Amino acid sequence: MPVRVLVLSADFGAGHQAAAQAIAAACRSLSADCDAVVVQCHSPLLGLIRRAYLWQIRHTPDLYRRLYRLPPARPLRWLVIRVLGRPVRRALDAHTPDVVVGTHPFPAGAALHLLKRRGRRAVPVAMALTDFAPHGFWIWPGVARYFAASPEAARELIRRGADPAAVRSTGIPVRPALAEASRAPSEGVRRVLVIGGGLGLGPIADAVAALLRLPHPDLRVTVICGRNESLLARIRRHHGGDPRLCALGFTVDVPGHMRTADLLVTKPGGITCAEALALGLPMLLLDPLPGPEEENAAYLAGTGAARIVGAGHVAEAAEELLFRHPEQLEAMAAAALRAGSPRSALTIAAEVLALAGAAR
Known part of the structure; x- marks a missing residue:
């Protein structure tokens, strides 16, 4: 009988789903006798929470920053269970897993609650964190494993109350193919990749416009706008005549574009930046949003792999690294x-399969 792995994500940005797919693929690559399934949990109330989040970070960022830093109270945890209880229950009933992995704390927390209430055989639940600094919502009683982004994040989880025996420093899960990949920048040109995440958020159009004002014929700018079709149309309308520009919508091959880039200009989302680190791609981080982006940016800048810049200074920073002081770019790539x-993802998958085997 195959080992059944259920990976739960939430409809809260493309990164959580990408991490879930990476873990499932890694599990299947390590064991031919593994049935790894990814379920993205949907709920009308979750959609409302998501829209409220987007409204807050755009219109009341200081308020959101303060709310984000508060420890999650018990009523908020009960709200999560209420919001996602039904879709998570359906997933558990449909797949009868030997182990559950969450790449978002909401469905994983709901799964923990439901599995405890059922009184069935114990099914371990693991949390694979998708940001470089852990939020308190990741910490639930009874979690079998926490997979943290770094040793610093692992220590912070323990400080916040996670069981030290359950915490592992693995890195944020990225596609298993990156374990064998390396960058191969194009010769004769300097290529900048601009990414706004799956939603195309942030001052992406301003950054592209600033980069294209640089007077370098050997500069190439590729921008990935995600599902933000209006952003893509705007960039093509204003800059489509510039042969140095390639403007794209949503694509699953972000690592392929990273492999040929010299520099990444992006919002500091956990998955995008973890993939860049895996490939040794230096980063300029644009105007971090309150909450996890600010914490991600602080961690990444501290490693030496990234610099935090505003959209108004991105061209100056890119020119310095690409054309004036390329040795600084090389140092960032090494960092x-x-x-x-x-x-x-392979390290996480090995732990997940071991948990499943111990639970059977």
Whole structure:
């Protein structure tokens, strides 16, 4: 009978789903006798929470920053269970897993609650964190494993109350193929990759416009706008005549574009930046949003792999690294490789399969 692995994600940004797919793929690659399934949990109330989050970070960022830093109270945890209880219950009933992994704390927390209430055989639940600094919502009683982004994040989890015996420093899960990949920048040109995440958030259009004002014919700018079709149309309308620009919508091959880039300009989302670290790609981090982006940016800048810049200064920073002081770019690339975890999903998968085997 195959080992059944259920990986739960939430409809709260593309990164959580990408991490879930990476773990499932790694589990299947390590065991031919593994049935690894990814379920993205949906709920009308979750959609409302998501829209409220987007409204807050755009219109009341200081308020959101203060709310984010508060420890999650018990009523908020009960709200999570209420919001996602039904879709998580359906997933548990449909797949009868030997182990559950969450790449978002909401469905994983709901799964913990439901599994305890059922009184069935114990099914371990693991949390694979998708940001470089852990939020308190990741910490639930009874978690079998926490997979943290770094040793610093592991220590912070323990400080916040996680069981030290359950915490592992693995890196954020990235696609298993990155374990064998390396960058191969194009010769004769300097290529900047600009990414706004799956939602295309942030001052992406301003950053692209600033980069294209640089007077370097050997500069190439590729921008990935995600599912933000209006952003893509705007960039093509204003800059489509510039042969140095390649403007794209949503793509699953972000690592392929990273492999040929010299520099990444991005919002500091956990998955995008973890993939960049795995490939040794230096980063300029644009105007971090309150909450996890600010914490991600602080960690990444501390590694030496990234610099935090505003959209108004991105061209100056890119020109310095690409054309004036390329030795600084090389130092950042080396720092990224040191901080990266290209085998993270495989390391997590090995632990997950061991948990499943112990629970059977």
